[in-house]
Amino acid sequence: MSMNYFYVVPLASLFALGFAFYFFKRMMRESEGTEKMKTIAQYVREGAMSYLKQQYKVVALVFAVLVLIFSVMAYFGLQNNWVPFAFLTGGFFSGLAGFFGMKTATYASARTTNAARKSLNKGLQIAFRSGAVMGLVVVGLALLDISVWYLILDHFIENADTGHKLIMITTTMLTFGMGASTQALFARVGGGIYTKAADVGADLVGKVEAGIPEDDPRNPATIADNVGDNVGDVAGMGADLYESYCGSILSTAALGASAFISNPAMQQKAVFAPMIIAAVGVFLSIFGIFLVRTKEDADMKMLMKALNRGVNTSAFFIAIFTFVILFLLGFENWIGLSFSVIAGLLAGIVIGQGTEYFTSHSYKPTRRIAESSQTGPATVIISGMGSGMISTVIPVVSIVFAILISYLSPLGFDIKNMLSAENIGMGLYGIAIAAVGMLSTLGITLATDAYGPIADNAGGNAEMCGLEPEVRKRTDALDALGNTTAATGKGFAIGSAALTALALLASYMEEIRIGLLRLGDTVLEFADGNTVEVAKASLIDFMNYFQVTLMNPKVLAGIFIGSMMAFLFCGLTMNAVGRAAQKMVEEVRRQFREIKGILTGEAVPDYARCVSISTKGAQHEMLLPSLLAIIIPILVGITMGVSGVMGLLAGGLGSGFVLAVFMANSGGAWDNAKKYIEEGNLGGKGSDAHKAAVVGDTVGDPFKDTSGPSLNILIKLMSMVSIVMAGLTVSWSLLG
Template sequence: MAGHVHPYLSEHSPSLAAAILTDANRIIVIVVAVVALAALFVAQLLVRQVLAAGQGTDSMKRIAAAVQEGANAYLARQLRTLGIFAVVVFFLLLLLPADNWSQRAGRSLFFLVGALFSAATGYIGMRLAVRSNVRVAAAAREATPAPGEPEKDLAVVSRRAMKIAFRTGGVVGMFTVGLGLLGASCVVLVYTGDAPKVLEGFGLGAALIAMFMRVGGGIFTKAADVGADLVGKVEQGIPEDDPRNAATIADNVGDNVGDCAGMAADLFESYAVTLVAALILGTAAFGDSGLAFPLMVPAVGVITAMIGIFTVAPRRTDRSGMSAINRAFSISAVISLALVAAASFLYLPSSYADLAGVTDPAILAHGGDPRVLALVAVAVGIVLAALIQQLTGYFTETGRRPVRDIGKSALTGPATVVLTGIAIGLESAVYTALLIGLAVYGAFLLGGASITLALFAVALAGTGLLTTVGVIVAMDTFGPVSDNAQGIAEMSGDVTGAGAQVLTDLDAVGNTTKAITKGIAIATAVLAASALFGSYRDAIATAVADVGAGAGELTLSLNISQPNNLVGLILGAAVVFLFSGLAINAVSRSAGSVVYEVRRQFRERPGIMDYSEQPEYGRVVDICTKDALRELATPGLLAVLTPIAVGFSLGVGALGAFLAGAIGTGALMAVFLANSGGAWDNAKKLVEDGRHGGKGSDAHAATVIGDTVGDPFKDTAGPAINPLLKVMNLVALLIAPAVVRFSYGSDASAGVRTLVAVLALVVIVGAVYVSKRRSVAVGDEDGGGGAGDGSEKSPDPAVAS
């Protein structure tokens, strides 16, 4: 070797030895794969239970069919677009350095598998949700019996409606954990020692598709939602899901393509990437056992998720439906911890010296018990999930002080509603970030003097969070299904009185569950990203050893006092702000087009208000579809190309600082956006339930304004930051060897580095410039158009197909 490995890398990098999958471990991984298949089987059983429920009246069925048509059409167009992108990335991954051709081919192949599984999870979630929502509405309708029929027990009706909605989410949860665990198990079984490198492709595929589905679906759903609220509620004074509003079908379609498909794909990629980090670091920290134990923990979570999903049943003594969900979550978490304890003490040895394949002197000299480290690290993740659930519930539930404060502020107008919501969101982000930081640091301390063990403990904390993912996904899908059920009920006019109140209560609970899942998703992002830093250093150390770089090279150091690294840190934080701004602005542009279109229809078709004319729902669906797909490119290019631009221009040290800046800022920003949006939404529900003047009052109009501000916060920009962090971390991990090679190896070339960095920067600037040039078509007498250059006319009335 011509030089020495940089001191920081040589002292703090994980062991580079590859683990071997022994016969005993192979059997364990096969059992894990069988558990994954069992999750898919349980999902099929839940599908049958959900679809066995009644669908209500013919009017409800027609409305549900329209929502299904719009959701299927949008998602089909989106997946065709993303398919082209996935094929391009597949070939680009083949060009990146790897130890051998098998790793390159496997990485590219499982990139496609990860992308396919992520898309499938989202599609399955959407497809069942659009069939379940009408069944939830039909179940609630039983609370208002027809004349001559006996009164139904309201508690029984509410329990049945909630069970249908939550078990719909349970299907998505089972597919998330089943496909994620199945994919990771297959990689380990096929590639054994090369599995960590191949898993990088699997995680990137899941993360990329999730980010696109999250951003595209978020733009669609919130453009329709904001447009429907501003014209329907504020200007026309009609209810939220009134059939006279042309944006109502698009709004309900959006709930499914954004909150169901987008969030399901997002949580799947969180699952996949956390497993990737745990398996990569596990081989360095626990040797041969590191390929099996990180899979055993989420396999336990599959079993406990089944228990949690089937135990959700409201009791008469419960304060709200949230109490039943909290109870199921707690049961699942406690059982997970007990089973993980059993797995740790039965599978792992009592000494690090007895771990086969471990050669790192710092690990061998640790002196502790690996069983205790594993159990405590996993417990940290489980406790973190429980604490975030409670903290997020406090800031977003209708019965808690923060939401009540926003409701009171509505008495003085929309400005104070917006200010109070922002203040609550900012405050909640601090507490959540502190919890995540304490969890990361607590897990880190378990490693003692070994940085490898410390990082693996952080990764195991992430797998601890994974044990709750099945229930978490069910909680998330529960929200949009309840929201859609209320929309179908209101549009059909067939669910009134006590039945309508049942759906309103479920929708309020759904707003809280969605906020909770967003908080837990960002926690997994931070834990996974923190663990991936170890893999990032591993990649740098390997590349440096190969090319023989000198110890004095400043661009290899991760020391934050260096100006180039400080610049990287600032750029990482800036990307989160730019990404969030682009997403919110995209919603604003598209929502403006929806507003103009809905206004045009009310103006040109006066018979809409007295029900003598039918609104043209398809026009709004088409506007949202075109705008959402048009806006996908810029955020995606930003996520993929900014690490490339930073790495090739400032070096791998600055790239590491870039990731740190993005993680720190992203965690705060994502929680702020999610919690403020959730609090605004439930403050609106509070007023609509009769507080502070009720529906139609000035206070109601003020909370509607707050809710429209919060819509792109909580359902577009906020949740999209989670996959953004994962994508940037994985891209950095993949390009690090190439950056080192073109900086110090025999292929070193300042010209190549400059060319790559400039090309990436030009594409980023060009994409942002094109995005910023788009404007909302002004609402002239001829009607508005889609978001474009201002000259577009209204799209064809047909629903996109």
């Protein structure tokens, strides 16, 4: 096959970046409004940029150390020479995606407020198109990174045998996923701690003690709170999904290279297929973005409809196009494979709907939580946690169905031979491409996600500048819409993380193969005397050789450690938020006490001090959990070998996924239970029920915006670290 098909990938990348630039420019042409609005926006922008600079400094240090380690490993032949470079670009592009997204968001918020002074529709347009910048930058940079690396490696890697050359290329490219993961982890954890320290601190003293509303300019932590939305929800989310997007495409390519090794005619196409589906998804996303428009006098329902129209149209067409793409590429089982993609898409949608059901106050679960606030904060917490735990059923059942269907469908549901050496590669390729399906329209789904914090900040700007109630009402409506789309977005983020991690699990075994070959181990010798060539061994052969079964105590030990990692990681990030928030509370209390006239509006609070407390807190607290996520997989590898690592990854994936859903949904439900009461139910604002609900919301903050989302990355990063360290693991480990 010629490379012609491939060029749609860099083309899509350029399109995405081009439109991102176009939307950015158009947004910048709008006015930021009054002087006061400009000043506030400027404060937030500066706070966000200064934080991001700090964060990049820490991350740069970590990257320097890791690159050094990889270079040493490459020198000793435990990895190939491209790995340090791939790792670096992955990290760089992931950081860049977050940076551009945040830059855009901080420019867009005041402009959204100003547009909302005219109409709801104008506000939506600015906020959504700015969110689209983020979505398009992420997919554009991802496809750019993928295209460039593919071309470089295709040129430089020398191998007489095309089949193995493609395996070398794709497995090397996978390692830039680790760079993206590492960057994403720091962004999510650091950003998450920052935003919630500020938010919790601002709420505890402002709303609860001083009795002033959210985003009130008298609250010293209010700028930090708005900065937090940008560094956590925009930059963090961007880096996270950049990583899932790359990870799913690259692991599918790697699995394709291996599954089709004996069919050279199809191998290259199997490598290109996920890239091309993603590329077509980019065009459809841009198309969808343009569909999001409504009448000037639109109400909430019409706005929601407009957003849904964009997202659903893109999803619908990518489902159709998948059949076309896979047919044109010439896959024999194009229908089956297409259904894998659709299974992924559907799972994402169902998870999103489930999240909506369990977190929106239009439905029973959240209303019940609101009702339980009548007996105080304790029952709010108990019922919120109970409901969140129960809500894990829908995502798990969706993922289980997606796994089984996307595996079996490319095999024509040949259940009897589903695990034969010929079939397993194809089945796993099906699971991997399901993740690609779920993420193919990321350009637009991420736009609806990034739109949320922009609307949130727009509301903050309106409140701080004391704009008319009508404007504040409009920005509140935009914010509420953002909360709903965020629920769906979280469903995609979490579902795609699970499927991507599964694909990475399979890719890990491919890296083990490469590691063995690099060490010169060309033959697997089994206990019964049988031998299999490493280059031709199936994944089942590897499973048997390394005895990655559930009766192997190393696998079981790994599962325990993996499950623990999810909880330990959450515990550390929860405590980090708690500690940083407490410092914020003390600072705000101090300012109220020492700076006379703050509460009467006669004196300006020291916003900068609060920004710097959040920044320092996040810097200080993000290191330990992030480093653990990198170090533990390495430690497990050198003590318990391949089987221990597989156990670790599977245990971490199972527990981490369920824990992440639980935390996200409990947090979301508490947030909306509070809003439900604020809308005048059960006594409304200021009632005891409301106070109890505020406690729930505050507990939910780190749940849904720090610990929960960071788990997405933890489960991917642990896989990525294992993949990069595969060479070390196969060369030596304590218990074999």
